[in-house]
Amino acid sequence: MKIVRADVIVTCPGRNFVTLKVVTDEGVYGIGDATLNGRELAVAAYLKEHVCPLLIGRDPGRIEDIWQFLYKGAYWRRGPVTMTAIAAVDMALWDILGKVTGMPLYKLLGGASRDSVMVYGHATGRDIPEALDRYAEHIDQGYQAIRIQCGVPNMRSVYGVSKGNGVYEPATKGGVEEQSWSTEKYLDFVPKLFEAVRDRFGFGTHLLHDAHHRLTPIEAARLGKAVEPYRLFWIEDPTPAENQEGFRLIREHTVTPIAVGEVFNSIWDCKQLIEEQLIDYIRATLTHAGGITHLRRIADFASLYQVRTGCHGASDLSPVCMGAALHFDLWVPNFGVQEYMGFPEAALEVFPHAWQFDRGTMHPGDVPGHGVDIDEALAARYPYDPAYLPVARLEDGTLWNW
Numbered sequence: 304m305k306i307v308r309a310d311v312i313v314t315c316p317g318r319n320f321v322t323l324k325v326v327t328d329e330g331v332y333g334i335g336d337a338t339l340n341g342r343e344l345a346v347a348a349y350l351k352e353h354v355c356p357l358l359i360g361r362d363p364g365r366i367e368d369i370w371q372f373l374y375k376g377a378y379w380r381r382g383p384v385t386m387t388a389i390a391a392v393d394m395a396l397w398d399i400l401g402k403v404t405g406m407p408l409y410k411l412l413g414g415a416s417r418d419s420v421m422v423y424g425h426a427t428g429r430d431i432p433e434a435l436d437r438y439a440e441h442i443d444q445g446y447q448a449i450r451i452q453c454g455v456p457n458m459r460s461v462y463g464v465s466k467g468n469g470v471y472e473p474a475t476k477g478g479v480e481e482q483s484w485s486t487e488k489y490l491d492f493v494p495k496l497f498e499a500v501r502d503r504f505g506f507g508t509h510l511l512h513d514a515h516h517r518l519t520p521i522e523a524a525r526l527g528k529a530v531e532p533y534r535l536f537w538i539e540d541p542t543p544a545e546n547q548e549g550f551r552l553i554r555e556h557t558v559t560p561i562a563v564g565e566v567f568n569s570i571w572d573c574k575q576l577i578e579e580q581l582i583d584y585i586r587a588t589l590t591h592a593g594g595i596t597h598l599r600r601i602a603d604f605a606s607l608y609q610v611r612t613g614c615h616g617a618s619d620l621s622p623v624c625m626g627a628a629l630h631f632d633l634w635v636p637n638f639g640v641q642e643y644m645g646f647p648e649a650a651l652e653v654f655p656h657a658w659q660f661d662r663g664t665m666h667p668g669d670v671p672g673h674g675v676d677i678d679e680a681l682a683a684r685y686p687y688d689p690a691y692l693p694v695a696r697l698e699d700g701t702l703w704n705w
């Protein structure tokens with residue numbers, strides 16, 4: 304079997320997605336997600352100009368060799384654009400292998416390690432009462448794990464809180480939105496939010512929160528210590544992780560579990576975090592961290608240190624990633640939790656999928672491959688519509704971490 308075509312499809316059914324479709328001489332095809340929020344066309348061009356021509360004529364069954372060829376062969380290793388492009392190829396090739404062998408991806412990986420995958424949803428509110436109402440709705444829908452984000456008094460904007468009544472979507476059209484941030488206000492307020500959750504709902508649900516890279520290590524340590532009585536499942540991205548040893552400071556002060564990694568693109572971004580046991584959950588995901596072939600390597604390494612997975616699953620990862628991630632999650636022995644934000648209705652139509660949601664758990668389905676397809680005619684009706692992620696500035700105007 305040989306690869307005869309590789310096409311890049313850019314579409315915006317509610318938000319922008321980039322999809323790679325790899326077609327073989329036997330008519331079997333596979334698809335992969337190549338979406339890099341706010342930088343979509345860089346990956347589309349990387350694929351179209353530099354990767355697709357190199358795939359033609361290759362045996363799609365040589366998944367590992369093609370991965371190594373694209374990684375080592377580029378000479379310029381790693382980076383989000385390269386690793387997202389490699390991930391898309393990798394996902395598409397595993398999809399083809401599943402279709403050729405008639406097996407769902409999770410069986411190719413070694414079979415199910417659990418019956419279903421626990422996912423966490425997002426409860427967001429402009430203030431505590433609204434956030435608690437959203438939390439209650441998630442409990443009603445059967446979620447066992449819920450992330451909470453809430454507006455902070457006297458702060459103009461806060462990461463993770465939707466503007467209207469719709470689903471949270473950070474990317475905006477018509478330029479880059481500038482938000483404002485005050486660590487002092489946030490740190491004084493956020494323990495009260497977790498206290499309110501536990502007071503109203505008790506300890507029966509896993510409580511998660513995303514600090515979105517806003518704190519310094521010692522501030523993160525203070526937060527972790529202050530919220531220990533509320534027993535969080537995790538605090539996510541307490542501080543930027545380029546400096547991995549910075550997490551030692553957090554660990555010295557608190558037992559609140561830490562999750563990091565949605566912006567990582569290779570095992571090298573988390574090697575020290577994992578081997579020094581500075582984190583509890585690794586959030587790298589298929590689309591941005593080199594696909595199944597590489598994420599499996601990260602997860603196996605993490606398992607040596609009892610670090611569990613908690614794959615990023617924001618709606619800027621396409622339904623293709625969601626499908627493949629659920630196969631990965633069903634298999635991976637050291638699974639923790641999977642993020643699930645849902646998708647715009649139009650996106651679910653453009654990407655027919657076999658995965659199912661049932662009261663806070665998901666299953667990838669049993670169709671061969673990863674079980675997600677793309678309706679190209681429908682996709683063509685939603686042209687690319689540029690959108691950017693916001694930036695955050697401190698109250699004196701200093702550019703901060705968003």
Ligand code: GCO
Binds near residue numbers: 515
């Ligand atoms: C999360 C993430 C997202 C990101 C988004 C950026 O935990 O789900 O922080 O909400 O902000 O994926 O593109």
Ligand code: MG
Binds near residue numbers: 513515539540565
């Ligand atoms: Mg996050």
